[in-house]
Amino acid sequence: MQIIHTIHELREWRKNAGTVAFVPTMGNLHEGHLALVREAKKRAGNVVVSIFVNRLQFGQGEDFDKYPRTLQQDAAKLENEGVAVVFAPDEKELYPNVEQRYNVEPPNLQNELCGKFRPGHFRGVATVVTKLFNIVQPDAACFGKKDYQQLAVIKGLVEDLNINIDIVPVDTGRASDGLALSSRNQYLSEQERAEAPRLYRELRAIADAVRSGNLAYAVLEQTAAQRLGEAGWTVDYIEVRRADDLSVAHAGDKNLVILAAARLGGTRLIDNIEVHLG
Ligand code: PAF
Numbered sequence: 001m002q003i004i005h006t007i008h009e010l011r012e013w014r015k016n017a018g019t020v021a022f023v024p025t026m027g028n029l030h031e032g033h034l035a036l037v038r039e040a041k042k043r044a045g046n047v048v049v050s051i052f053v054n055r056l057q058f059g060q061g062e063d064f065d066k067y068p069r070t071l072q073q074d075a076a077k078l079e080n081e082g083v084a085v086v087f088a089p090d091e092k093e094l095y096p097n098v099e100q101r102y103n104v105e106p107p108n109l110q111n112e113l114c115g116k117f118r119p120g121h122f123r124g125v126a127t128v129v130t131k132l133f134n135i136v137q138p139d140a141a142c143f144g145k146k147d148y149q150q151l152a153v154i155k156g157l158v159e160d161l162n163i164n165i166d167i168v169p170v171d172t173g174r175a176s177d178g179l180a181l182s183s184r185n186q187y188l189s190e191q192e193r194a195e196a197p198r199l200y201r202e203l204r205a206i207a208d209a210v211r212s213g214n215l216a217y218a219v220l221e222q223t224a225a226q227r228l229g230e231a232g233w234t235v236d237y238i239e240v241r242r243a244d245d246l247s248v249a250h251a252g253d254k255n256l257v258i259l260a261a262a263r264l265g266g267t268r269l270i271d272n273i274e275v276h277l278g
Contacts, residue, residue, distance in 0.1 A: 001079045003071075003086045007094075007135050010048075010087050014137055017084070019044035021168075022138035024129060027051040027088075028068040029077050032173035032181035036142040037081045039170045043140040046084040050132050055091065056100060057124030068183065087136065094131060103127045104161075106153045109246055113149050114261055114270065117236045122153050129154055133163055140166040144173075146180050148259055148272045152246050172271070174200070180271045187267040196269060198231055199262055203273045206240065206258050210275050215251040228262055236261040236268070243274055254278075 004010045014020070021040035025033055033049075040047045051074055058064035075086055103123050109115065110122035133141070143151045155167050173181040178200040179193075188196055202224040209220055217240040225235045238260040240249045249256050259272040 001075070001083055001086065003075055003088060005088055005090065005093065007089065010085070010135055013085060017046050020046045020048055020136065020138040022132070022136050022141040023047065023049045024132050024141065025049060025051055026053045026067065026183070027074050028070050028183040029074045030173075030181050030183065032144055032146065034077065034081060035173050036144060036170050037078065037083060039168060040140070040142045041082065043166070043168060044138070047082070048085045048087055048136050048138065049078055049083050050087040050136070052089055052094060052128070054124060054128040055095070056127055057121050059118050059120060062118070063184075068186070094128070100127060104130045104157065106156065109149070109152065109156070113237055113239065113241075113246065113259055115149070117261065122150070125150055126153055126157050130157065130161075133165055138165055140168055142168045142170050145169050146172040146182065146271065148257055149246060180269075182269065184267055184269065188264065192264045192267065195231065196264060198228065198233070199260055199269055199271050200273070202228055202238070203258050203260055203271055207273045207275045210240070210256065211277065217249060232264070234263040236263070238262070243276075
């Protein structure tokens with residue numbers, strides 16, 4: 001496995017590589033990331049994983065500075081998975097100008113759900129992912145469904161900008177108690193960690209109600225938010241949306257996703273569950 005730090009070297013490697021499946025990450029890899037890598041392996045002869053903590057997608061007061069940087073441990077895990085290349089540029093390599101002059105601006109979806117609470121986040125994601133796509137030039141790229149809105153933004157990006165990359169969604173990895181795997185779980189205290197699976201339980205409760213014919217989405221959303229609030233969470237949102245484009249769901253829609261973001265102490269957790277009605 002090669003660890004490449006510059007765009008030039010990566011491009012040189014790419015000239016002679018066959019098919020490439022790409023997994024963009026911010027490092028601090030857990031089983032959820034490794035599931036993306038395993039899916040990528042099925043799609044192409046070579047897997048490239050990028051590790052880059054992207055300043056552009058963090059807002060003021062967010063965890064950019066404290067985001068764990070663990071390149072050595074990450075590289076060992078990726079070597080084990082048979083990854084061909086780890087692309088780990090430093091900040092100057094990807095952003096040589098202090099100001100990024102050109103940005104990729106997602107449509108209005110970027111201001112909804114998580115975007116409402118993290119202004120500029122999806123512009124930062126779309127911009128860095130476009131740069132990484134242009135550098136790595138993969139045939140396919142894997143994204144976790146845990147970041148469902150991010151996946152929707154990326155799908156829209158490749159469609160609207162005619163980027164010829166197959167976007168592969170990968171199911172959310174979960175701990176045995178249901179908590180979605182996330183690098184941010186390590187910020188939780190022991191007590192918070194024990195409480196954290198409640199988020200997924202509430203999503204499942206809504207999913208079960210919808211499956212059994214309860215289509216009063218607003219009531220279901222409010223009840224779940226209230227219960228989380230009573231258990232000490234600060235709820236950013238909990239909403240039933242259409243799975244394909246994340247537009248507002250209406251009774252009669254068959255393919256839905258229930259998404260939530262809520263904070264436990266200082267840690268913001270997100271999760272979602274898809275519901276496909278027959
Ligand atoms: O999902 C992530 O880890 C990041 O948002 C991504 C896609 C690597 C872009 O920085």
